[in-house]
Every structure is written in structure tokens, then in C-alpha cells.
Amino acid sequence: MQTITTVAELRRALSNARRASKRIGFVPTMGYLHDGHLALVEASRAQSDVTVLSIFVNPTQFGPNEDLSTYPRDFTRDERLCRDADVAIVFAPDAGEVYPPQFETFVEPGDLAKPLCGAFRPGHFRGVATVVCKLFNMVQPDVAFFGQKDFQQCAVVRHMARDLDLPIAIVTVPTVREADGLAMSSRNRYLSEEERRRARAISRGLFAAADKCRSGERDVEKLLAIAKGHLNEIDRLQYLELVDYDTLKAAESPLLRPAALCAAAYVGSTRLIDNVILA
Structure with a gap:
């Protein structure tokens, strides 16, 4: 090398x-x-x-x-x-x-x-x-x-x-994740043990919405609400949006095209981002 x-x-x-x-x-x-x-x-x-x-x-x-x-x-x-x-x-x-x-x-x-x-x-x-x-x-x-x-x-x-x-x-x-679902990031080292535990809420929310989408849910607002319902442990949600995969414009109901459910949130002073693709 x-x-x-x-x-x-x-x-x-x-x-x-x-x-x-x-x-x-x-x-x-x-x-x-x-x-x-x-x-x-x-x-x-x-x-x-x-x-x-x-x-x-x-x-x-x-x-x-x-x-x-x-x-x-x-x-x-x-x-x-x-x-x-x-x-x-x-x-x-x-x-x-x-x-x-x-x-x-x-x-x-x-x-x-x-x-x-x-x-x-x-x-x-x-x-x-x-x-x-x-x-x-x-x-x-x-x-x-x-x-x-x-x-x-x-x-x-x-x-x-x-x-x-x-x-x-x-x-x-594809995103590589820790065993607990947290997306790997160089900034994860900023998190205390307690913050790390709470940060897992981000991926849990995204996964829950993705599961509902795979089960047939195509209403954008309902999918967003499912994801947001898991985010009580974070300190500040900067954004949670469901966007068209190609244009990044807000997805519309019913969801018929590939989309990305994207989140940015603060846990303590650390800003974390994550997403899942919904097809």
C-alpha cells in the first residue's frame, strides 16, 4: 500500500x-x-x-x-x-x-x-x-x-x-449498521453510553415505517407518523421527511414510486442522519 x-x-x-x-x-x-x-x-x-x-x-x-x-x-x-x-x-x-x-x-x-x-x-x-x-x-x-x-x-x-x-x-x-441498528458514522464516537442508547430510536422509527410500507401502507402522512412515534427519546428532531428517490421532492399519497424516508436528529449535541428506502 x-x-x-x-x-x-x-x-x-x-x-x-x-x-x-x-x-x-x-x-x-x-x-x-x-x-x-x-x-x-x-x-x-x-x-x-x-x-x-x-x-x-x-x-x-x-x-x-x-x-x-x-x-x-x-x-x-x-x-x-x-x-x-x-x-x-x-x-x-x-x-x-x-x-x-x-x-x-x-x-x-x-x-x-x-x-x-x-x-x-x-x-x-x-x-x-x-x-x-x-x-x-x-x-x-x-x-x-x-x-x-x-x-x-x-x-x-x-x-x-x-x-x-x-x-x-x-x-x-447500502448503509452498514451497528448490531443495535444505529447507522455507522464517525460522529457516533461523540455519543455517551446513555445517548447511544437513545440514538437507536432513529433507526427504530425508520424501520417501523418501512415495515408498514412493505405490509401495504401507502399513505405518506401515516408512514411519517409511524416513524415519528418512535422518536420521543431524541433531544431534537431537525427533520423527518419522505421524499421521492430521484427528485427529493416531497412524496405524495398514495406512494407509488421509490422514496426515501430521511431523518436528522440531535441526541445530546450530536447531529445524526439516517434513512431507509421505501419501494
């Missing part, structure tokens, strides 16, 4: 793979890896010849009062996990490599970035789209892998790749 910190070195390292027509898979992360990230690596190794994993805590997707400075980091551990998972290249640029002096060009996503998290984190998806576009150009992969937990991010990235004619297949990998 190679650990690389500059774009020039990365391109040199991948040049032989390209000459040999090897398929390059890419897993973009902000580090502090967990089994959810490793599932992306596993998917990449199954679908490509060379796997590149990036570790970069992207400052442009954090708001002024968010956790950029305290976001969990453990690069030594991340390297070990990548080596054990047979990652070929860890790309770990610093902020100056990604955003050089006088950087001023951003990717501005459209309507997909406005609802859900976009309504509460202004500028977040502008930062996401910009850094992902830059990483795509740096790595130039054939296929890139993202986790379904970040449902809206996946939608924004898919449409960006399509709209900008980026020759990259975008693969969404």
Missing part, C-alpha cells in the same frame, strides 16, 4: 495502472474509518482492479458553528485499516493541496441540494460537490463508491457526474 499526499505523485502512481487498462475504484472519505467505509472498499475491490481511498476532512462543507476542528481523526489507525483491507493507495492531501492559494472556483449544485440537510446546512453541498469534483479529477477513477447513509449526498454526486459529463460510474452501497 502506498500513502500519497500530492496530486502529482498520485497521477504518477496510477499511470501504470492506466497503461495496463486496469479499472480504478475510488472511495472518498474524511477518515476515522469504520466498517461502513470498509464496505465501500470491499465493493471497490470486487468491481475494480485498483482501489484508491482518500482521507481529507474538507473544510468547505462545514458551517461556521460545526465540528471541523473537533472532527475525529486517527490517521495511523486509518492507514492500518486500509492496509488490512488491501487498499492500493491512500491519498491524504492537506488543505493547501486541495485548495491552493487564491482558489475561487466552486461547483454549485441545484435543487437536489436544497431540501433535507441542505435546508439546515447552507453551503454544505456546495462544499461537497466541489471537493468530490476535485477529487474525481485528481484520481480520475472509473467508478466511485458512496454510502447510502448519506442519501442526499449520493443524489447530488450522481447528478453532478451526469451534468458535468464526468466518465465515472457512481455506486451506492
Whole structure:
């Protein structure tokens, strides 16, 4: 495994793979890896010849009062996990490599970035789209892998790749969960034992609504009410919405198209997001 910190070195390292027509898979992360990230690596190794994993805590997707400075980091551990998972290249640029002096060009996503998290984190998806576009150009992969937990991010990235004619297949990998149902997230480490127990209410609510949908319930308001009925233990619900899978517009009753039931909630001071797909 190679650990690389500059774009020039990365391109040199991948040049032989390209000459040999090897398929390059890419897993973009902000580090502090967990089994959810490793599932992306596993998917990449199954679908490509060379796997590149990036570790970069992207400052442009954090708001002024968010956790950029305290976001969990453990690069030594991340390297070990990548080596054990047979990652070929860890790309770990610093902020100056990604955003050089006088950087001023951003990717501005459209309507997909406005609802859900976009309504509460202004500028977040502008930062996401910009850094992902830059990483795509740096790595130039054939296929890139993202986790379904970040449902809206996946939608924004898919449409960006399509709209900008980026020759990259975008693969969404199902959410990996803890044994108790909590969606794996680097931010779970912020939770105390008591908060962790209460955080399980989020997935319980989503699963309950999904079960009802599979049993034939197609009324949007009833499905939302079922999910919300399990959320009494959280401290603050930021949103709970049922949206069309493709457009992210509010789903309508009766539910006839694939949709996503999405939630963002605070348990203690930790913001958690989760979703389930209803088909």
C-alpha cells in the first residue's frame, strides 16, 4: 500500500495502472474509518482492479458553528485499516493541496441540494460537490463508491457526474449498521453510553415505517407518523421527511414510486442522519 499526499505523485502512481487498462475504484472519505467505509472498499475491490481511498476532512462543507476542528481523526489507525483491507493507495492531501492559494472556483449544485440537510446546512453541498469534483479529477477513477447513509449526498454526486459529463460510474452501497441498528458514522464516537442508547430510536422509527410500507401502507402522512412515534427519546428532531428517490421532492399519497424516508436528529449535541428506502 502506498500513502500519497500530492496530486502529482498520485497521477504518477496510477499511470501504470492506466497503461495496463486496469479499472480504478475510488472511495472518498474524511477518515476515522469504520466498517461502513470498509464496505465501500470491499465493493471497490470486487468491481475494480485498483482501489484508491482518500482521507481529507474538507473544510468547505462545514458551517461556521460545526465540528471541523473537533472532527475525529486517527490517521495511523486509518492507514492500518486500509492496509488490512488491501487498499492500493491512500491519498491524504492537506488543505493547501486541495485548495491552493487564491482558489475561487466552486461547483454549485441545484435543487437536489436544497431540501433535507441542505435546508439546515447552507453551503454544505456546495462544499461537497466541489471537493468530490476535485477529487474525481485528481484520481480520475472509473467508478466511485458512496454510502447510502448519506442519501442526499449520493443524489447530488450522481447528478453532478451526469451534468458535468464526468466518465465515472457512481455506486451506492447500502448503509452498514451497528448490531443495535444505529447507522455507522464517525460522529457516533461523540455519543455517551446513555445517548447511544437513545440514538437507536432513529433507526427504530425508520424501520417501523418501512415495515408498514412493505405490509401495504401507502399513505405518506401515516408512514411519517409511524416513524415519528418512535422518536420521543431524541433531544431534537431537525427533520423527518419522505421524499421521492430521484427528485427529493416531497412524496405524495398514495406512494407509488421509490422514496426515501430521511431523518436528522440531535441526541445530546450530536447531529445524526439516517434513512431507509421505501419501494
